[in-house]
Amino acid sequence: MRIAEIAPPWVRVPPQGYGGIEWIISLLCDGLVDRGHDVTLYASGDSKTKARLSAPFDYAVSLGGKDFYDAVHPMAIQTMPAFLEAERYDIIHDHTGAMAACLGALSDTPVLHTLHGPFNPDVRRLCRMIADEIYFNSISDSQRSGCPELNYVGTIYNAVEVETYPLRAEKEAYALFLGRFSEDKGAHNAIYIAQQANIPLHMAGKVDPGADAHYFKEHIEPHIDGEHIVYEGEVGGQRKRELLAGARFLLFPIQWEEPFGLVMTEALACGTPVVADAMGAAPEIVKDGEVGVLVGKGEWDEMVAVIKSGRLDDIDPNHCREYVHERFSVEAMVSGYEAAFEKILLDRA
Numbered sequence: 001m002r003i004a005e006i007a008p009p010w011v012r013v014p015p016q017g018y019g020g021i022e023w024i025i026s027l028l029c030d031g032l033v034d035r036g037h038d039v040t041l042y043a044s045g046d047s048k049t050k051a052r053l054s055a056p057f058d059y060a061v062s063l064g065g066k067d068f069y070d071a072v073h074p075m076a077i078q079t080m081p082a083f084l085e086a087e088r089y090d091i092i093h094d095h096t097g098a099m100a101a102c103l104g105a106l107s108d109t110p111v112l113h114t115l116h117g118p119f120n121p122d123v124r125r126l127c128r129m130i131a132d133e134i135y136f137n138s139i140s141d142s143q144r145s146g147c148p149e150l151n152y153v154g155t156i157y158n159a160v161e162v163e164t165y166p167l168r169a170e171k172e173a174y175a176l177f178l179g180r181f182s183e184d185k186g187a188h189n190a191i192y193i194a195q196q197a198n199i200p201l202h203m204a205g206k207v208d209p210g211a212d213a214h215y216f217k218e219h220i221e222p223h224i225d226g227e228h229i230v231y232e233g234e235v236g237g238q239r240k241r242e243l244l245a246g247a248r249f250l251l252f253p254i255q256w257e258e259p260f261g262l263v264m265t266e267a268l269a270c271g272t273p274v275v276a277d278a279m280g281a282a283p284e285i286v287k288d289g290e291v292g293v294l295v296g297k298g299e300w301d302e303m304v305a306v307i308k309s310g311r312l313d314d315i316d317p318n319h320c321r322e323y324v325h326e327r328f329s330v331e332a333m334v335s336g337y338e339a340a341f342e343k344i345l346l347d348r349a
């Protein structure tokens with residue numbers, strides 16, 4: 001198949017630090033090329049891929065602090081060429097949100113739109129408006145339940161390249177928070193829980209300018225002391241893997257409808273159990289009692305009790321890794337997209 005994949009312009013593919021969508025795009029492009037497909041990736045010029053790279057920008061464009069007007073133009077610059085060249089492709093697969101979804105609705109070449117965020121009233125309204133024109137893919141059943149009536153080809157889970165993560169059975173004393181510092185991800189809840197459970201907490205992730213920077217300054221920074229609450233900034237590559245593998249467990253006290261939560265699968269790949277509250281896709285990723293523990297939505301004191309009980313220490317690291325490999329392998333994800341493309345082409349034939 002001749003396939004166009006469109007990445008957002010904000011982070012190179014694959015990312016060097018933060019970036020979930022871009023990891024998925026990277027693994028998917030390489031996997032599709034390995035299976036003999038002719039793949040063109042629209043991404044920034046510093047990206048590394050087995051696909052043919054079409055790069056409107058030499059480097060990833062920093063989203064930092066951009067308002068909507070500033071942001072919408074780079075998004076259009078990266079997305080538009082795929083549609084201008086649409087007749088070159090059997091299918092266009094986009095990961096960029098509203099921009100490519102709208103262009104896709106006007107395209108003769110079939111378009112698969114992978115939803116990477118949660119639904120809100122405007123996203124739902126737009127998706128319903130173009131529901132007959134493009135095909136949708138959800139990355140969890142929980143995400144899909146936010147707007148179940150669209151033309152879904154399936155739920156294709158994100159994947160983790162397990163072999164690139166170290167398995168470590170002997171853990172250190174700390175709990176880990178890894179991700180975006182935003183209220184949704186519950187970094188402040190992680191601090192509360194670690195303090196109540198009396199365990200050291202290592203925190204790593206990116207802080208976006210604007211609301212997240214304000215949140216960080218107000219709710220996170222005052223607690224950082226380099227001993228009980230250790231802050232490492234944004235991490236990538238080796239350091240990220242060391243942190244994940246050494247942690248006693250990953251703390252995932254979210255307060256939003258998490259569409260997937262790649263970081264949970266990365267922790268499991270390292271044999272590190274996950275403690276999360278049962279929101280969004282967390283129950284689809286963490287099998288309660290087997291590779292981690294789920295508590296009720298926002299039940300932070302219950303989380304503290306779970307940690308104090310030592311239940312997380314009884315979880316077998318080898319099993320966590322096997323479990324994640326079985327459920328969230330790159331092979332399964334690539335096969336899922338391959339099958340989805342074939343289904344769409346058959347539908348359009």
Ligand code: UDP
Binds near residue numbers: 237
């Ligand atoms: N990440 C990273 N370094 C950081 C913070 C996050 O490499 O300092 C990675 C993390 O390992 C994961 C991705 O960024 O691969 C975040 O994806 P996730 O689905 O967990 O969260 P979201 O896309 O909602 O931010």
